[in-house]
Amino acid sequence: MSKLLTISPSPHVHTSESVNKIMYRVILALVPALVWSVFMFGLDAVRVTLLAVVACMGFEYLIQRFMMKEEPKITDGSAALTGILLAFNVPASIPSWIIIIGALVAVGVGKLSFGGLGNNPFNPALVGRVFLLISFPVQMTSWPVGIHAQTDAVTTATPLAILKEGVKAGQPIADLMHKLPSSIDLLYGNIAGSMGEISAALLILGFAYMLWKQVITWHIPVFVLGTIFMFQGGLFLLNPYKFIEPVFHLLTGGAMLGAIYMATDMVTSPMTHKGQFVYALGIGVITVLIRNFGAYPEGISFAILIMNGFTPLINVYLKPKRFGGKN
Known part of the structure; x- marks a missing residue:
């Protein structure tokens, strides 16, 4: 026995x-x-x-x-x-x-x-x-200017807000570029915005640390940012007069913070890699749609909450096969 x-x-x-x-x-x-x-x-x-x-x-x-x-x-x-x-x-x-x-x-x-x-x-x-x-x-939406910025302004608009208002007023992207910060400024944080959107580089550094400690996996952040890049890139290729190049959208707003630190919440995100792909795809698409066509300049917060609501459904239909079950 x-x-x-x-x-x-x-x-x-x-x-x-x-x-x-x-x-x-x-x-x-x-x-x-x-x-x-x-x-x-x-x-x-x-x-x-x-x-x-x-x-x-x-x-x-x-x-x-x-x-x-x-x-x-x-x-x-x-x-x-x-x-x-x-x-x-x-x-x-x-x-x-x-x-x-x-x-x-x-x-x-x-x-x-x-x-x-x-x-x-x-x-x-x-x-x-x-x-x-x-x-x-x-x-x-009253964003303070950093104490080290070379300006006398107390508050200013974020890069996404400047872009949104300019496009809404009918200005071509080429004319707006001189009003927007460079990619280097966006990467290192010399811009107006919330505390979580002014330095993409340091948020990426934290992402590397969490990957090293196996706190999260790469799937959701990469799928979210990749979807934003591809969808916005498609719009840019269709009409560069109205839509800005995709790297701008990756480095501005809460894209990095949302994709890395909030969409990856293990409680509110799908369990399987297939489910995470669908979840991240939805976040990326909704974010780009709101940023380009919605009332708000930023959309990733709404996108994550919407896809949080779909997570139980995603888990039901994209759950792994039971051990010993049929294909």
Whole structure:
């Protein structure tokens, strides 16, 4: 009898990874971009980030402790990460009270109303960001000029907003180019925008770190950015008078932040590589459509939330074959 095969229920795979390790590694990956934001925007960047993190952790503690009647789990890093991502999605000059409202919506509505970490269908930080954008459009689109910029302006438009308004006014792309930052400025962060969109290079550095630590895989970020590049490239080839070249769209707005740090959320993204391809394809296409034809200059936040909603359906129809099942 001792030689009989014993079959036990899942899980069968054991690992030293934990929620805490994963969350804090993502936070560490965001540190270079955070440091650059502090350099560019000064103490406002520190204020917004600390307030967002403290508010998210505070609301999570209070809701879990007094409303959900369970042991608070604020030390797992997920609330802190939500706060950092929320801060990365807003202007550094945004009033403190708006950040607190965004934190409440992100944690209370986007996360805990569905049961907490692992049960939320939508990225909590994006829920907070989109709520603030719709509720406080003026404050959410007043972008401060970096303290090291050679200008006397207090606020300015982002490159995507300049492009959107110019095209809407009928100006050809060639005439707008002198108003837009160069690819080098876009890559290194000498532009106006949120804390999470001013340095594509440092966000890519964090991406490399997460790949090294196996926090995420390359599939979703590469598929999202590749879709944006190919779709925008097709529009550019069809009409270069109206549509700008695709590299501009990769380096501006929240493309890098969204593709690398938000679309890859393991709770709200598909499980299989096939599903991730469909998910990323949808994000890329919707982003380009909103940026070129929608009311907002940026669209990746809406695109990720829309595809978050499709994730359960994608998981059902693109799930792997059961062991021993038919093809």
